[in-house]
Amino acid sequence: MSKTHTELVTELGRELNALLVASRTVIAASAARFRPDLQPAAYQLAAMLAGQGATKAGRLADRLGMDKSAVSRLAKTLCDNGLAQASADPDDGRAIVYSLTDAGREGIQAADAVKSDAFLSRVAGWENEELTLFIGLLRKFNRF
Numbered sequence: 602m603s604k605t606h607t608e609l610v611t612e613l614g615r616e617l618n619a620l621l622v623a624s625r626t627v628i629a630a631s632a633a634r635f636r637p638d639l640q641p642a643a644y645q646l647a648a649m650l651a652g653q654g655a656t657k658a659g660r661l662a663d664r665l666g667m668d669k670s671a672v673s674r675l676a677k678t679l680c681d682n683g684l685a686q687a688s689a690d691p692d693d694g695r696a697i698v699y700s701l702t703d704a705g706r707e708g709i710q711a712a713d714a715v716k717s718d719a720f721l722s723r724v725a726g727w728e729n730e731e732l733t734l735f736i737g738l739l740r741k742f743n744r745f
Contacts, residue, residue: 627719631712639678642667644712646675647684647701651709655700657690684708 604612632644642665649661658676662669676699679685684705690696701709724732 623719627716630719631715634715635708635712636682636684639682640675642671643675643678646672647679647705647709648712650685650699650701651706655688655690655698657696657698661699679705 628645629641631648632639632641635644635647645665646661649664650656653660653664658672659669661667661676662672665672676685676687679699679701680687683702685699685701687697687699690698724735727735
């Protein structure tokens with residue numbers, strides 16, 4: 602007998618919960634590789650900068666679901682440690698944008714290796730078609 606839509610959504614919730622738990626573990630290990638003396642949230646901010654490029658604190662706060670003042674403090678920590686820099690927004694000279702420095706990008710590359718290793722072990726036996734389908738479905742899911 603096939604499952605109802607409600608049963609399938611419940612099963613999806615269980616699987617997403619398992620994914621989130623595993624993801625937190627990988628993020629913690631990646632953050633430690635990025636810079637073990639900084640908060641994991643600083644790594645998440647740096648990872649966002651790596652993906653988006655120069656970005657205002659408000660936009661980072663929206664994307665990370667954090668308070669703008671917390672993002673500003675984390676960005677300052679990254680800047681103080683030579684991992685990010687603050688500069689005037691080219692579109693609005695009154696605003697500040699944050700971007701990674703070379704050291705920040707190197708740290709992200711090292712952290713990405715941790716994530717890649719973790720993901721590779723999970724999909725090592727998958728065919729490229731399966732992986733492509735999975736990526737497409739996750740992308741669709743994440744665009745709510």
